Amino acid sequence: MSCRKIQELLKSDYLDGQANQREKQFIKEHLARCAPCRRLEEDLQAQQAIFKKAKRMPVPEGIWQNIRQGIVSEELKQNSGILQRLVDYLFAPRPVFVLASAFTIVIFVTVFITLVLQNRQIPGIFNGTGSDMAIYSLGGENDDSLYSLGTNIEEYFL
Amino acid sequence: MNDIAADILERAACGEIEAFQQVYKATSGFVYNVALRITQNSADAEEVTQDVFMKIYHSLKDFRQRSTFKTWLYRVTVNTAINRYRKTKREQKDMLDYDSLSGVLPGGSSAAEGAIQSDDETRLRALLNILNPEFKTCLVLREIEGFSYQEIAATLKIPLNTVRSRLKRARQILLEAARKGLVKDVV
Numbered sequence: 637m638s639c640r641k642i643q644e645l646l647k648s649d650y651l652d653g654q655a656n657q658r659e660k661q662f663i664k665e666h667l668a669r670c671a672p673c674r675r676l677e678e679d680l681q682a683q684q685a686i687f688k689k690a691k692r693m694p695v696p697e698g699i700w701q702n703i704r705q706g707i708v709s710e711e712l713k714q715n716s717g718i719l720q721r722l723v724d725y726l727f728a729p730r731p732v733f734v735l736a737s738a739f740t741i742v743i744f745v746t747v748f749i750t751l752v753l754q755n756r757q758i759p760g761i762f763n764g765t766g767s768d769m770a771i772y773s774l775g776g777e778n779d780d781s782l783y784s785l786g787t788n789i790e791e792y793f794l
Numbered sequence: 795m796n797d798i799a800a801d802i803l804e805r806a807a808c809g810e811i812e813a814f815q816q817v818y819k820a821t822s823g824f825v826y827n828v829a830l831r832i833t834q835n836s837a838d839a840e841e842v843t844q845d846v847f848m849k850i851y852h853s854l855k856d857f858r859q860r861s862t863f864k865t866w867l868y869r870v871t872v873n874t875a876i877n878r879y880r881k882t883k884r885e886q887k888d889m890l891d892y893d894s895l896s897g898v899l900p901g902g903s904s905a906a907e908g909a910i911q912s913d914d915e916t917r918l919r920a921l922l923n924i925l926n927p928e929f930k931t932c933l934v935l936r937e938i939e940g941f942s943y944q945e946i947a948a949t950l951k952i953p954l955n956t957v958r959s960r961l962k963r964a965r966q967i968l969l970e971a972a973r974k975g976l977v978k979d980v981v
Contacts, residue, residue, distance in 0.1 A: 647962040652936065654943060679969055686921065687937030689914045695826040699840055700818055703847045707811060 642666050642673050651680050803863060807854040814854075818847055824939065825871045831934040832875035832927065834919055838882055842875045849874070868949040872935075876927045924971050929964035936961060 642663055649655040650663050667674045798820050805813035822843060829842035849870055857866065922930050935941040935949065946957045 644962065647965045648958045651965075652943070652961070676969075679972070680965060683921075683965065683968055683972070684937060686914060686918050687933070690831075690918055690938045691915065692823065693827055693830055693836075695822045695843070696836075696840055699822070699826070699843050700815065702844055703818065703851075704811065704815075706844070706848055707814075707851055711809075 639666075639670060639673055642670070643676055646673065646677050646680060650677075651684060798863065803854070806851075807857070809855070814851055817850070821867055822847070825867070828868075828871050828934060828939065829875040829878070831922060831938060832872070832931060833879045833882065834922060835882065838878050839875075842871070842878050845878075846871050846874050865945075865948050868935075868945075869951070872931055872949060876931065879927055921968050921971075925964055925967060929960055929967065932957060932960040933964045 645655060645659060645663060650660065655663065667677055798817055802813050802816050806817050825846050826839055826843045829846075830836060830839035833839050833842060846867075850867065857863070859866075922934070925933065931950065932946060935946045936943075941949070943954055943957045946952075947954045950957070952960075
């Protein structure tokens with residue numbers, strides 16, 4: 637195994653304890669007789685020691701309070717959401733054209749209903765007029781003067 | 795990270811806040827510390843932690859695969875932290891551009907130059923500052939959180955060989971930075 641390959645393993649599997657037994661043995665034998673690779677291994681160990689000494693920092697106290705507050709306020713917002721949406725819907729300012737459209741529809745519906753009601757009353761009106769006409773025509777049958785146009789032409793044809 | 799009982803997850807998923815608090819107690823240490831290492835900023839880490847748990851709370855009821863809860867939490871944490879880190883970087887860059895124009899900051903101040911530090915914690919921060927978010931995340935999960943290659947691959951949704959190559963590359967970058975004297979006393 638070349639120094640290059642050994643150094644690759646030193647920087648990963650060997651340093652991290654991932655190398656198998658055979659690789660470990662081979663590398664150890666190589667390090668015993670190769671000064672540059674040995675130096676690299678020492679450097680890597682020194683570097684790793686700094687990481688191993690890293691202190692674990694305590695989590696600041698206030699973080700959970702902030703999270704809890706965030707969760708509670710979001711839940712309150714969600715619970716009041718339905719009522720709030722209804723209030724918003726009812727009292728939200730409407731655009732002019734929406735109001736104008738609604739007003740037009742109301743007028744249209746009112747006029748339509750009025751016309752329908754009027755049409756229902758038309759047969760009654762016709763009934764009254766019809767009876768007047770019937771009386772008029774009955775009266776006319778017995779009254780010849782009703783059909784006289786003031787000329788003698790009728791007599792000619794008759 | 796502590797194990798979470800299945801019934802606690804179920805209750806938390808139903809919106810029970812006390813159960814969710816137990817989930818928080820068991821996992822917030824991991825979330826905060828990973829966020830802190832990736833963002834390198836305690837204010838950002840706090841925001842990331844809050845964001846992660848709000849996301850978890852909202853999505854838990856729809857999350858059916860309770861067995862992979864931890865992996866899911868790891869992924870949400872890492873993604874939220876990386877996004878936060880990038881956002882802060884952009885904002886800092888904008889501010890830096892403005893400050894440079896107005897001559898407030900001295901020229902030539904790079905992250906690497908500012909990385910020459912003494913004690914362990916500041917040295918660690920300096921090392922992490924050199925790396926991009928992807929390499930940094932891999933290294934944090936492996937070296938600080940002790941994840942296996944498989945766990946890193948599952949968390950980041952990347953192939954195992956990509957985990958291996960990112961770790962190699964990250965370590966190589968840090969060694970080169972140390973040899974150039976950008977990070978003091980590392981090697």
